[in-house]
Amino acid sequence: MSTIKGRVFKYGDDINTDVIFPGKYTYTVTDPNQIAKHALEDLDPEFSSKVQLGDVVVGGKNFGCGSSREQAASCLKYAGVGAIIAKSFSRLYFRNCLNFGLPPITSPEAVDVLEDGDEVEIDLENGKVITSKGIFNIPPLPESIRGIIDSGGLIPYTRKRLGIDK
Amino acid sequence: MGLTFAEKILSDKAGKLVVPGEIIEITPDWAMSHDNTAAISKTFYDIGVDKLYNPDLHIIVLDHCTPAANEKYAQNHKIVREFVKKQGIEKFYDINAGICHQVMAEEGYGLPGTVIVGSDSHTTHLGAFGAFSTGIGRSEMAVIMASGKIWFRVPESMRVILLGSPPGGVFPKDVALYIVGKIGADGAIYRSIEFSGPYLESLSMDYRVVFSNLSVEMGAKNGYIKPDDKTFAYLALRTKRAYQPVYPDPDAEYIENAEIDITNIAPQVACPNTVDNVKPIGEVVGTPVDEAFFGTCNGSRLVDWKVVASILKGRKIHPDTRLICIPASTRVYMDALNAGYVRTIMEAGGIVENAGCGPCLGAHQGVPAPGEVVISTANRNFKGRMGSREAEIYLASPATVAASAIKGVISDPREFLL
Incomplete structure (x- = not known):
């Protein structure tokens, strides 16, 4: 696991999957570069032109509520986002992030101090969110789940488990 | 334990x-x-x-x-x-x-x-x-x-x-x-x-x-x-x-x-743009609606068609409102046909489309224009859900959707149910 370092894009509570990746595109936009361009379109239309590799999306409670659509997780990954920090995550969104190798980090304390545009560093190995206003410990993921993140997502993880990739 | x-x-x-x-x-x-x-x-x-x-x-x-x-x-x-x-x-x-x-x-x-x-x-x-x-x-x-x-x-x-x-x-x-x-x-x-x-x-x-x-x-x-x-x-x-x-x-x-405790509750409406933004209908009665959508997995079974048809029977929808009706399944559609509900709804001015998700997720079959207001029997009212991020979606029961279609504004269905 590596360290993630980038700028913060901060949003509020209950950021839902329709504003992260609109439902009208779920069957018509399939290319990863195009998926990335629609990321957060209905919440922050300028996001996709501003985001840089390693940047971190920060949200309040219930981040990613709504649909099971994976593009709501993958669009941020394809856009270059290194991790998401939120006060809490919706269940499906949490799973979809893990399955795409995009770390979903639950830290209400970090969310409270982080502001839009701040620099933030996330040390997944040691479970820390490092900000200019303090360092916050993050709960470790269960070991079996860590395997998915370490493999880069559920698909590469499954390829390993089925013996397709050594 | x-x-x-x-x-x-x-x-x-x-x-x-x-x-x-x-x-x-x-x-x-x-x-x-x-x-x-x-x-x-x-x-x-x-x-x-x-x-x-x-x-x-x-x-x-x-x-x-x-x-x-x-x-x-x-x-x-x-x-x-x-x-x-x-x-x-x-x-x-x-x-x-x-x-x-x-x-x-x-x-x-x-x-x-x-x-x-x-x-x-x-x-x-x-x-x-x-x-x-x-x-x-x-x-x-x-x-x-x-x-x-x-x-x-x-x-x-x-x-x-x-x-x-x-x-x-x-x-x-x-x-x-x-x-x-x-x-x-x-x-x-x-x-x-x-x-x-x-x-x-x-x-x-x-x-x-x-x-x-x-x-x-x-x-x-x-x-x-x-x-x-x-x-x-x-x-x-x-x-x-x-x-x-x-x-x-x-x-x-x-x-x-x-x-x-549900003993004394009134009809409820989930207001834009979250499903938990729920208010008793009295607080939103009178809000003009451009589209009334009766459909989806949450509210378009035969029991719902019966209620909607009973409210629309012998009435007409408001000329400034469109009513889009989509049965949850083809079986529901056929049962509603046999019971005469489809005819009643069409005579009232409603459109009846084939079974499916319809405009619920903004794909087709009746999506709203920017600035329009929808009252819907669906389960989600997030911004952009039905296609336009400038449309507003209210969620309610099939009865409330039918009553609102008649009056052209969000309406308490109880006056039609007496």
């Missing part, structure tokens, strides 16, 4: 006693997917596997954009049909069946004591039959196709206990929205909800599913209702498959017991 429903069924599946927070890996009884099967099939082949682990696990229902609205959707459906044939999937329902959750219920897949996963968040729907039924992502479905396995975190359980029964003119959708308003959009994140109370026991299966369907709007993993004679009778008409109901132990421990 006893076990909750979730602890008991997942212990059975895992073959060991499990506790909340534990990560387990199991094989579900059914794995349902819809139009997204095209994308899932691509991921499945990308894994490097040629054949499904078990074609009998899979149920595929085309519903999200049926019939295809354009070339892209048509191509998507074509890929699904080819995949179904190549992989020998027998439980395939093409564009003429209806919305996946309703089709799953009608075809008798919602069996008590089973674990059901679906690549659609409203898969919680079948919890009303006493199943452990939950949404998963596309990649997870591809992995089930390849390996038969999925990981679960054993959820904490909470009870939602309904006290009393609502007054006349207040429908199950009103009660369900009231619950979402009380619990909140994040009040049940990752939890297994167990609904109970005499009111639920009094309801038919067509109404019970409304509660389980909306469970995910509180963040829940599933929304269980104890199977009873009504459940068994519904299934007896639809399937010969065997099943073993699973009930929570009387001394099970819950993370929360939410008691909700």
